[in-house]
Amino acid sequence: MSSIPSNSRWPARLDLLQSASGLALALFMWVHMFLVSSILISNDAMYAVAKLFEGYYVFGRSYPWLVSAAAAAILVLIMLHAALALRKFPQSTRQYQLFLGHKNRMHHPDTTLWWWQVVTGFLLFFLAPMHLFGMFSQPDQIGPYASSYRVYSTHWPLYLILLFAVELHGAIGLYRLAIKWLSFPTMPVPVMRKRLSLLKWGMSAFFIILGLCTLLAYYRLGSTLQDQPGERYHPVTQSQCPTNSEVLS
Amino acid sequence: MTQDSKQRIPVNESEPNSRQLTFEIFRFNPLDPGSEPHFDTFTLEETAGMTLFIALNLIREEQDPSLQFDFVCRAGICGSCAMLINGRPDLACRTLTQALPSTIRLAPLPVFELIGDLSVNTGKWMHGMSERLQTWVHTETEPDLDAMEAAMEPALAEQIYELERCIECGCCVAGCGTAVMREAFVGAVGLNKMARFRLDPRDERDDGAFYELIGHDDGIFGCMSLMGCQDVCPKALPLQTQLAFLRRKMAFAGI
Numbered sequence: 001m002s003s004i005p006s007n008s009r010w011p012a013r014l015d016l017l018q019s020a021s022g023l024a025l026a027l028f029m030w031v032h033m034f035l036v037s038s039i040l041i042s043n044d045a046m047y048a049v050a051k052l053f054e055g056y057y058v059f060g061r062s063y064p065w066l067v068s069a070a071a072a073a074i075l076v077l078i079m080l081h082a083a084l085a086l087r088k089f090p091q092s093t094r095q096y097q098l099f100l101g102h103k104n105r106m107h108h109p110d111t112t113l114w115w116w117q118v119v120t121g122f123l124l125f126f127l128a129p130m131h132l133f134g135m136f137s138q139p140d141q142i143g144p145y146a147s148s149y150r151v152y153s154t155h156w157p158l159y160l161i162l163l164f165a166v167e168l169h170g171a172i173g174l175y176r177l178a179i180k181w182l183s184f185p186t187m188p189v190p191v192m193r194k195r196l197s198l199l200k201w202g203m204s205a206f207f208i209i210l211g212l213c214t215l216l217a218y219y220r221l222g223s224t225l226q227d228q229p230g231e232r233y234h235p236v237t238q239s240q241c242p243t244n245s246e247v248l249s
Numbered sequence: 250m251t252q253d254s255k256q257r258i259p260v261n262e263s264e265p266n267s268r269q270l271t272f273e274i275f276r277f278n279p280l281d282p283g284s285e286p287h288f289d290t291f292t293l294e295e296t297a298g299m300t301l302f303i304a305l306n307l308i309r310e311e312q313d314p315s316l317q318f319d320f321v322c323r324a325g326i327c328g329s330c331a332m333l334i335n336g337r338p339d340l341a342c343r344t345l346t347q348a349l350p351s352t353i354r355l356a357p358l359p360v361f362e363l364i365g366d367l368s369v370n371t372g373k374w375m376h377g378m379s380e381r382l383q384t385w386v387h388t389e390t391e392p393d394l395d396a397m398e399a400a401m402e403p404a405l406a407e408q409i410y411e412l413e414r415c416i417e418c419g420c421c422v423a424g425c426g427t428a429v430m431r432e433a434f435v436g437a438v439g440l441n442k443m444a445r446f447r448l449d450p451r452d453e454r455d456d457g458a459f460y461e462l463i464g465h466d467d468g469i470f471g472c473m474s475l476m477g478c479q480d481v482c483p484k485a486l487p488l489q490t491q492l493a494f495l496r497r498k499m500a501f502a503g504i
């Protein structure tokens with residue numbers, strides 16, 4: 001195997017990196033959704049999650065730059081994944097025409113889903129950085145009130161599109177990863193595909209519904225804050241926990 | 250396992266009121282400078298057990314003797330009759346009209362060189378692919394033709410035979426979004442052959458040698474797992490299993 005010259009090894013490495021970065025991002029997005037949806041439990045729960053990521057429960061005080069660092073790391077991961085995935089995009093008008101003609105002739109679900117991955121992936125090139133830059137530049141503006149105010153006053157359309165784009169792109173991507181790398185020797189391929197496909201739609205639906213409920217919760221909370229921009233949340237049960245403004249001042 | 254597992258609708262001989270079938274057939278003769286690509290419409294009365302092979306022959310005999318299409322075995326063995334049937338690649342000789350709506354649109358397979366109308370040169374493409382991928386048993390030693398062949402485990406022979414069932418019809422290539430977009434992509438047919446020779450103990454190539462042949466973006470890493478191949482292969486080969494297997498082996502060999 002050492003006979004393979006090092007420059008011909010790159011296709012294997014890039015293919016693995018594309019899959020690995022996609023896997024990491026998809027799993028991150030699911031965890032992220034669960035964390036963000038903590039607002040559905042209570043304002044305090046969401047506050048605790050925000051504090052957790054500022055390192056409060058580890059260091060005893062909040063470091064919002066930890067959130068900036070995480071946002072930057074995710075952005076780098078997205079850039080890596082996008083650069084690798086771009087190799088698979090159609091590369092010319094002709095390739096677009098050929099692929100779309102093929103997709104429209106075939107009426108083949110997995111082929112059509114790939115097109116949706118291209119479309120949602122393209123949207124995410126632009127929408128994900130908008131959100132990430134906000135998190136990067138204003139890491140202290142994450143909390144039940146600050147986030148709700150942002151959602152209600154400006155950001156809800158961005159989050160709404162992001163929700164659909166991410167949950168479709170991620171679930172389709174994970175489904176494709178399974179098809180790409182795994183064989184199930186004891187199960188006929190069509191049975192395996194059907195089960196994976198059901199799982200995929202289930203995951204998309206679950207996270208989109210959870211996301212919509214969450215977004216609505218922030219929106220409603222935000223609407224009650226409209227004349228108090230900048231209002232900070234003070235936890236009911238954790239009065240010992242300082243707010244960001246206190247930490248920063 | 251080695252039987253074709255695709256179910257065909259059984260023939261109903263006593264069908265009383267037969268349908269009127271409308272065929273929209275792609276026409277173009279690349280050798281005739283006056284010929285423009287277009288679809289011609291033919292109508293035909295459906296008969297019991299009618300396949301597209303029967304229908305096309307009736308049209309040629311009774312309506313248009315210039316219609317070009319390929320058939321050899323009429324039994325799903327030679328792979329020459331593959332075409333787009335209502336947009337999907339399949340074997341015309343094994344497709345019953347009964348299984349289709351009353352309007353049937355037939356077009357030649359994309360990707361392959363068009364000979365005329367529904368006839369394409371899959372042979373040329375397959376030959377090129379075989380040469381590129383060197384789809385034959387490679388040995389260092391000169392085989393002794395007089396010696397008894399080494400025995401093979403029946404289970405292994407069965408596994409190889411399962412992949413060997415490919416009839417090179419080209420459906421998997423025409424059904425693959427990657428192959429349609431990217432001319433140089435070797436397709437599931439090529440990758441399946443690599444998997445077949447990799448299994449064969451008589452082939453002395455190691456994974457490094459296979460990597461040289463398919464370890465690139467026109468080979469296994471070009472496959473985007475669209476599964477068109479798996480879903481249209483008329484021999485129902487386990488293509489997904491082979492592609493995933495090769496991808497793992499080649500990724501491992503390459504990193």
Ligand code: SF4
Binds near residue numbers: 417486
């Ligand atoms: S793998 Fe299947 S679809 Fe492809 S050429 Fe062989 S028999 Fe035809």
Ligand code: SF4
Binds near residue numbers: 472
């Ligand atoms: S899995 Fe998809 S991309 Fe890969 S060979 Fe089959 S149809 Fe083509």
Ligand code: FES
Binds near residue numbers: 320321329330341
């Ligand atoms: S004529 Fe041989 S496969 Fe159809």
